[in-house]
Amino acid sequence: MDETASTEAPRPNLAAVAALAGVSASTASLAFSGAGPVSDATKAKVLAAAAQLNYAGPDPRGQSLRRGRSGIVGVVLEDSVSEAFRDPMNIATLDGISDAIGPSGSALLLLTDNAEGPSSFRSVPIDAVVLIGCSTRLADAVHVFAQRGVPIVGIETEPMPSVLAVDLDNRLASRRLAEHLRDLGHRDVTMVTLSLDAPHARGWATPEWEARSEGYTASQRIAGVRDVFPASSAFVSSASTVDEGYRAALEVLASSERPTAIVAQSDLLAVGVIRAAQELGLAVPNDLSVVGFDGVRLDGIAPIDLTTMVQPAFAKGRAAGEGVLALLAGEAPAGQLFDSEFHLGATTAPPQSARTAHH
Amino acid sequence: MDETASTEAPRPNLAAVAALAGVSASTASLAFSGAGPVSDATKAKVLAAAAQLNYAGPDPRGQSLRRGRSGIVGVVLEDSVSEAFRDPMNIATLDGISDAIGPSGSALLLLTDNAEGPSSFRSVPIDAVVLIGCSTRLADAVHVFAQRGVPIVGIETEPMPSVLAVDLDNRLASRRLAEHLRDLGHRDVTMVTLSLDAPHARGWATPEWEARSEGYTASQRIAGVRDVFPASSAFVSSASTVDEGYRAALEVLASSERPTAIVAQSDLLAVGVIRAAQELGLAVPNDLSVVGFDGVRLDGIAPIDLTTMVQPAFAKGRAAGEGVLALLAGEAPAGQLFDSEFHLGATTAPPQSARTAHH
DNA sequence: CTGTTAGCGCGTTCAC
DNA sequence: GTGAACGCGCTAACAG
Numbered sequence: 178m179d180e181t182a183s184t185e186a187p188r189p190n191l192a193a194v195a196a197l198a199g200v201s202a203s204t205a206s207l208a209f210s211g212a213g214p215v216s217d218a219t220k221a222k223v224l225a226a227a228a229q230l231n232y233a234g235p236d237p238r239g240q241s242l243r244r245g246r247s248g249i250v251g252v253v254l255e256d257s258v259s260e261a262f263r264d265p266m267n268i269a270t271l272d273g274i275s276d277a278i279g280p281s282g283s284a285l286l287l288l289t290d291n292a293e294g295p296s297s298f299r300s301v302p303i304d305a306v307v308l309i310g311c312s313t314r315l316a317d318a319v320h321v322f323a324q325r326g327v328p329i330v331g332i333e334t335e336p337m338p339s340v341l342a343v344d345l346d347n348r349l350a351s352r353r354l355a356e357h358l359r360d361l362g363h364r365d366v367t368m369v370t371l372s373l374d375a376p377h378a379r380g381w382a383t384p385e386w387e388a389r390s391e392g393y394t395a396s397q398r399i400a401g402v403r404d405v406f407p408a409s410s411a412f413v414s415s416a417s418t419v420d421e422g423y424r425a426a427l428e429v430l431a432s433s434e435r436p437t438a439i440v441a442q443s444d445l446l447a448v449g450v451i452r453a454a455q456e457l458g459l460a461v462p463n464d465l466s467v468v469g470f471d472g473v474r475l476d477g478i479a480p481i482d483l484t485t486m487v488q489p490a491f492a493k494g495r496a497a498g499e500g501v502l503a504l505l506a507g508e509a510p511a512g513q514l515f516d517s518e519f520h521l522g523a524t525t526a527p528p529q530s531a532r533t534a535h536h
Numbered sequence: 537m538d539e540t541a542s543t544e545a546p547r548p549n550l551a552a553v554a555a556l557a558g559v560s561a562s563t564a565s566l567a568f569s570g571a572g573p574v575s576d577a578t579k580a581k582v583l584a585a586a587a588q589l590n591y592a593g594p595d596p597r598g599q600s601l602r603r604g605r606s607g608i609v610g611v612v613l614e615d616s617v618s619e620a621f622r623d624p625m626n627i628a629t630l631d632g633i634s635d636a637i638g639p640s641g642s643a644l645l646l647l648t649d650n651a652e653g654p655s656s657f658r659s660v661p662i663d664a665v666v667l668i669g670c671s672t673r674l675a676d677a678v679h680v681f682a683q684r685g686v687p688i689v690g691i692e693t694e695p696m697p698s699v700l701a702v703d704l705d706n707r708l709a710s711r712r713l714a715e716h717l718r719d720l721g722h723r724d725v726t727m728v729t730l731s732l733d734a735p736h737a738r739g740w741a742t743p744e745w746e747a748r749s750e751g752y753t754a755s756q757r758i759a760g761v762r763d764v765f766p767a768s769s770a771f772v773s774s775a776s777t778v779d780e781g782y783r784a785a786l787e788v789l790a791s792s793e794r795p796t797a798i799v800a801q802s803d804l805l806a807v808g809v810i811r812a813a814q815e816l817g818l819a820v821p822n823d824l825s826v827v828g829f830d831g832v833r834l835d836g837i838a839p840i841d842l843t844t845m846v847q848p849a850f851a852k853g854r855a856a857g858e859g860v861l862a863l864l865a866g867e868a869p870a871g872q873l874f875d876s877e878f879h880l881g882a883t884t885a886p887p888q889s890a891r892t893a894h895h
Numbered sequence: 896c897t898g899t900t901a902g903c904g905c906g907t908t909c910a911c
Numbered sequence: 912g913t914g915a916a917c918g919c920g921c922t923a924a925c926a927g
Contacts, residue, residue, distance in 0.1 A: 598920035
């Protein structure tokens with residue numbers, strides 16, 4: 178009975194409703210949108226006809242075409258949905274965007290980077306798009322959107338013309354962490370970084386690999402640490418998870434020259450690093466200092482007071498959302514740069530050498 | 537310079553491109569879609585004209601209207617984005633949906649329940665919609681979608697006509713957990729439940745409250761436990777988080793008649809419960825047995841081997857996605873019921889009374 | 896292989 | 912207050 182329905186009930190039209198109500202289509206339209214002047218009587222007639230025909234109101238597709246707006250804002254994430262949402266920062270950012278554009282009646286469309294699906298970027302009816310920490314290789318997608326006149330906001334993306342930037346002081350913040358470690362007396366610091374490319378490889382960073390990095394944020398944070406420790410090495414993780422931090426730390430701490438401190442590029446990685454250290458019998462911070470990045474609320478994850486840089490993820494999202502609204506309104510908003518805040522936790526201390534020297 | 541652009545460069549049309557290329561609009565259309573037979577020569581001409589006009593290809597809004605499809609599948613979540621994604625089960629489900637519909641070239645539109653935003657449900661150009669564990673009060677939204685001919689899939693939603701059900705054996709699974717506790721000798725069991733309504737109140741459940749519950753899943757799980765322990769009381773939490781489990785357990789364990797076991801309706805709640813118990817000096821499972829629900833990978837959260845029911849969240853999502861595709865293809869797929877699997881962890885043991893009795 | 900015709904469902908003039 | 916006419920951008924169906 179749910180078949181093609183043959184000739185019965187061809188989904189009703191505004192025109193059909195208008196005809197039944199004995200008015201013109203435009204009048205019926207006004208009756209629904211409530212915009213123009215329509216007598217209560219005819220309005221009632223139209224609504225009655227609609228009810229009789231089981232008409233649910235104007236077709237959104239027609240409205241989109243006519244208005245030139247779909248009421249949809251795209252959000253481009255790297256990787257799959259689940260991978261992207263494993264990171265609380267992404268969720269907070271998304272929430273911020275949602276919070277900002279919600280009042281305008283727009284909804285968020287999830288677009289993933291990796292998928293070269295048939296209809297991916299090219300054929301999606303979006304009014305604007307937000308890039309969340311996407312890799313460099315999105316350049317062509319950016320071009321398509323720009324050409325189409327779709328406003329683009331980039332959160333922590335490489336600066337590009339036609340992309341409104343909502344950025345974070347990644348380099349400065351990382352430098353700040355490195356300085357903290359240096360001031361404590363550390364000289365031997367190793368990084369555990371976020372992913373550098375799409376295949377999500379894992380392993381020790383090489384100059385070549387770093388050079389062709391597609392991870393803007395990761396590269397910025399590496400640069401910040403290198404500002405202080407130019408020779409520090411880096412182990413590239415494949416994702417921002419506790420598990421990856423754990424795996425990375427096992428390798429880092431097994432290397433012949435064990436560092437006295439590890440700079441993890443996210444709090445989740447840092448938690449994994451600490452777990453690995455403890456498992457290897459290293460006390461944090463006495464045997465090993467660890468710093469993170471993000472300022473995730475770890476309440477539910479681990480009872481650790483991490484030394485880290487707290488970044489305003491929700492505010493970043495809000496700013497991106499407001500940027501979208503401004504661009505859609507035809508304004509020319511300026512990009513924004515957000516600052517992270519240093520949080521001194523209980524995971525950093527002077528290295529053994531410094532302390533033994535003092536004794 | 538980003539002004540109204542006055543008369544300059546009125547975003548190019550298919551028609552404009554066709555005109556410049558000296559062909560008809562339909563030919564130009566074919567040149568882009570690649571569908572019909574077009575000589576390479578004219579195709580090149582069209583593409584050249586497009587490049588000259590800086591035309592990025594057919595407007596998705598026009599395509600949507602013409603095809604009657606927007607390539608967008610809506611996903612209705614309760615609460616805000618961040619709240620919904622705090623629960624790993626929702627993420628896994630979303631990932632499953634994404635995985636299933638991705639190949640079809642569709643993308644996911646995030647719709648939140650609470651927002652009565654201007655354009656919310658009524659005016660969104662979606663081809664189908666998936667309800668994820670939404671509260672009962674979505675009934676009218678369901679009506680609108682159904683009226684409009686938008687296929688609806690409901691994951692763990694109250695059975696409704698015109699909604700394709702993807703359900704979980706919540707009641708049976710909860711009964712299974714309760715039986716496990718009963719078999720261990722427990723008689724005094726209290727529940728910590730998921731939220732029962734939109735305001736997300738917290739507190740001891742009353743018969744009236746349970747009766748007007750809008751949380752289908754929560755109610756089913758309560759019923760499952762009551763099948764075994766008819767008199768068991770329930771403390772309603774306001775969300776599925778570790779924090780909420782902690783808060784709930786503090787109240788439950790402070791009550792005059794402390795239970796020997798707690799049935800938490802999610803693993804996150806269970807972890808919070810255990811944390812509270814430990815803080816109160818109660819050993820798990822010796823002083824208190826705790827069971828959860830979901831089978832979340834706790835690796836990154838806590839080193840606890842929880843006794844729980846493992847549910848196939850990703851598979852549920854996949855099934856929902858496949859249901860969407862089938863419905864869009866005009867088929868009449870059957871609803872699905874997924875089974876949870878009992879996992880015996882290390883958080884349950886016979887109650888003190890039983891053990892002391894044996895000695 | 897290409898052009899012509901005819902809408903898809905709706906919003907917006909501008910007259911009446 | 913109302914209705915006729917037109918256009919939004921694209922495409923299926925047919926004719927040539």
